[in-house]
Amino acid sequence: MAVTRTFSIIKPDATRRNLTGAVTKMLEDAGLRVVASKRIHMTREQAEGFYGVHRERPFFGELVDFMMSEPVVVQVLEGEDAVAKNREVMGATNPADAASGTIRKELALSIGENTVHGSDSEENAAIEIAFFFKPEEIVG
Ligand code: ATP
Numbered sequence: 001m002a003v004t005r006t007f008s009i010i011k012p013d014a015t016r017r018n019l020t021g022a023v024t025k026m027l028e029d030a031g032l033r034v035v036a037s038k039r040i041h042m043t044r045e046q047a048e049g050f051y052g053v054h055r056e057r058p059f060f061g062e063l064v065d066f067m068m069s070e071p072v073v074v075q076v077l078e079g080e081d082a083v084a085k086n087r088e089v090m091g092a093t094n095p096a097d098a099a100s101g102t103i104r105k106e107l108a109l110s111i112g113e114n115t116v117h118g119s120d121s122e123e124n125a126a127i128e129i130a131f132f133f134k135p136e137e138i139v140g
């Protein structure tokens with residue numbers, strides 16, 4: 001299997017609870033490498049642009065407000081089959097449905113405050129990485 005990249009966000013519920021390191025350790029223990037990382041406070045424009053595919057969903061306003069509420073850590077992760085590996089360690093969107101040992105099962109608070117984002121395809125990973133990082137900010 002090829003070494004690929006995916007995009008991750010450590011969400012405000014995690015930065016607020018000082019869990020940046022705990023989340024990153026779970027990603028690293030799963031075999032992913034952090035090849036870019038920065039802590040940012042998302043603007044409304046960034047949050048609405050990033051989650052634009054969910055614009056028509058009933059929770060869109062709540063999601064945007066949450067992502068702007070506190071700092072987040074945006075990361076590029078690298079590893080074998082990185083998109084699938086990251087989705088596996090993240091667990092299901094709703095922590096109540098997530099398997100034990102996953103980030104969302106162990107750390108998330110609710111379906112909204114669910115600790116991490118991870119790209120759902122290699123195509124979206126490339127788009128999401130480019131949304132937040134310049135090529136020279138990624139050092140593999
Ligand atoms: P993410 O895209 O954040 O990695 P995901 O791919 O598991 O999560 P999506 O269906 O893409 O889930 O939803 C994006 C985000 O919107 C979810 O992570 C969650 O924070 C929020 N969300 C999804 N469904 C709901 C809901 N029913 N109520 C509130 N928030 C929701």
Ligand code: MG
Pocket residue numbers: 118120
């Ligand atoms: Mg998603």
